[in-house]
Amino acid sequence: MKKIRNFCVIAHIDHGKSTLSDRLLEFTQTISERNMKDQALDDMDLERERGITIKSHAIQMDYKHLDGETYTFNMIDTPGHVDFSYEVSRSIAACEGALLLVDASQGIQAQTISNLYLAIEHDLEIIPVLNKVDMESAMIEEVSDQIIDLIGCDLEDIIHASGKTGIGIQDIMTAAVERIPHPRGDEEAPLQALIFDSIFNQYRGVIAYFKIENGSMKKGDMVRFVNTKMDYEADEIGVLKMDMIPKKELRAGDVGYIITGIKSSKEIKVGDTITQVDRPCEKAIDGFEDVKPMVFAGIFPIENEDFEDLRDSLEKLQLNDASLVFEPETSVALGFGFRCGFLGMLHLEIIQERLSREFEQEVITTIPNVSYFAYTKKGEKMLINTPTDLPDPTLLDRVEEPYISAQIITKPEYIGTIMTLCMEKRGELTKQIYLTTERVELSFELPLAEIVFDFYDKLKSITRGYASFDYAPKDYRASDLVKLDLKLNGEPVDALSSLVHRDKAASFGRKICSKLKDLLPRQQFMIAIQAAVGAKIIARETISALRKDVTAKCYGGDITRKRKLLEKQKKGKKKMRQIGSVNVPQKAFLDVLKLD
Template structure:
């Protein structure tokens, strides 16, 4: 065990951790030259295009130091705030972490929140300043920030560049010398922490784990503590670029287990694996069910594609256990599913993957968060969808989820960001100056307010410099109203939303104006109304396309023209009773992106 080192990489999005990981794999000869490609651990096309890690990966490297052969297990972590639970489990499986900070940008919010998580788990932190080859690097300033944050010595900070390979040998040496080997008893009852799982269409679900105590051998009967299911270990092994089987693994090792599991629900990230015959006394702390934060309806564009959409979402769920879905129907869109996502980025990625991997073209409704509705009888109902709201006369009060958000920005954008947070009903908890020109703001903000466009606005007003991180805080009582959109008196359920009473008027007016631009004119007038209950709060009218029936009527008395127009009016009225208003798909999408 004293030659094993388990470490992860902590960084904000786009600080170059995947590129640096490539260099580590190259220097330790884990990858042959022919397999070498950029961001080798990001194996989804989507990850490469967007430059983000969506799924965490693990890989084993071998490194020779002073004549001893060391085994280094790198457990990669996703960088986006939506996936913070996965990051916490990856951190729990390590003894050390490389803290990567972009020398051109300095410390960002995601770095800080993941760093605190690593310090809580008592990891050895190795600070690395990446992108030193760039002309815009500010090594002295960024070094000051790291020293201030970590309280380490300047000489402990490694200057590196993932692109040129500068400092990679120093990093490997630091991993071996500074990070402690794993502690654990190979003779104790088996205790493994699952930090990730992947789906393989031939072998079923493959779970990745780190052994805390004990030894596991091929063919052992094992139990997953959280689900209480028992399996036989058909194959175990370590993770090189491909899986390489072993007969047994013991404390401190990182490996995989294949036991023919078919449903993703049975493997949960953060769960504990133990032997059936000699179970461990208690599960590893920190396990929690991943709860979706944002809910949206996903509907096929063609109604007959409903079954295809179901099978596509089921297959996606095998690769991504944090996606939840249940069937629902809507008058406007037909049959579809109400899906739960970890956040907006997660929702976008799922949509994109449905399109790419399964060729499913879908409409998503307005994203909502889950509210707690308390009725006058004292019951509590969880509502994910505005149409599931009980009648207003039965409701006692509604509670909405609040998040604790941390925004890190340069001081010159402070005013604009505070205005944005206050406009989103944020409550300032505290503000700290991290360095002379960087400040951290802590806000409590309703989750429903940041679902739409908070992140985009934050990026644009701070010219991309502010970074944002959040976690669920609590539920608080709130004055919410259900806003309905009516077309010719008929409610369109796909456009209804739950919103705070103060925002309802402006939102209703803007939605009506937007729909007026996007719905094509018909042969009759269309009334677009926004309503709260029975009260109409905004209205726009799409005028009918008129045919000039009086064109042939030259001169003569006005009553002849009037007669023709009256006749036309009757026809329009009749048509309005028969005709229905088609809402084009781009109208649904545009209402989601109201600026």
């Protein structure tokens, strides 16, 4: 056990975690030169296309230290985007140390700080690494000062490295051996292993990744999953290199995988504890914090008969991404589907993309919203996940919406534009701290609903990419919210209704109506598109009817002949409007979401 080091790599998005991991794999010859490619650990096409890590990746490396001893490193490369912070919290639970990467040209950013706090809460040994020191724009001294202020280390503790050229890789290896403590488990105690991830394999069922805290596990042992209370035989156990390598036995401190032939995804929970049936442990290991979905959207199959396939696909995705939450729901306009909870808009986009690529499921997504609490006049408290759940206004006392505390780190010249953006979004500034002369941290309290759509994109564009953003849920506050219904020829379309603040209802309604006017195909009858709050119509657009020229055959002659034909057509149009129904094409649902 003294020769094992478990550590993860944490940083803000784009600070070079995956590139540095590639160099470590090359240095320890875990991967041959022939098989080496950029972002070697990122195995999804999506991750390569976007250049981001979506999923944490665990890998074992053997390193021969300068003193001639060989050490086993279990390294986890983590995502950097705020939407995937749950992956980071799981990786941290399986490690004793963390490499904190800071980009020398960008300095410390919001996600760096929040990931660092996560690691400190779990008592991890932090090794600060200054990455990209070979770049011309690297501000080595200033960023080193920022790191010293943040974690209180000495200047000589900071390792200078470059993931691109391989500078400093030897120093990182040496620091991992000398500074990160080895796992402290008892090999003789009953087995306690923490599941920190799982994947679904079509042929072998569910494969769980775990770290053994105490005891040991042999191939063929009968094991029990403590939370689900299920017993299985360990068909195969082993360690994770670039491929899975089977082993006869794993001991305390090891990180590995187990295959038990489980086919149903419900039987395994990430964060569960594995123990032995004949010598169970006394209590389960405390895993990670519970995931809190921030954004809710309905996902519906295009064809109703694909509903069960969509359920299977979502369950398999949930194995791979435990932060996805879903429950069945029905909609008048779209039929049967699921109400899904996501950590943010990027998460929603990635899940939609993965459903389409990995499971060939084309889906319709409704307008994303957040959950609210509604209080009736009788004092009952209700959780509102969709606008249709909102009780009748006559019974309603008040609605409370979730607020967040947001940290924005930026350059001083952008303070004015950021304040304007946050005030537009009903935010209020709580504090402003200068970290250095060139960096300022602004703290705001904002309603979560306002940042769900496009806040992050707008923030990036007004600051030319020089702002980083991180948030944490704060509390619920009473707010003047109204339900905005969208009606086509007087019929409400439940999939397009939303909860908005009363001050913004009129402008939001006008936007949606004019957008739908462009998107809906014309019919043989006139279509009225209306946005309504209760019984009051606040915006309207009209799509005129496609008219057949019924008077074409009348040339000359009496005007009454023309009028008679037009009156006949008018009656037909009126009848058609009563029985004609308006179909909303799928493209319209997707495009209405991209309002701006």
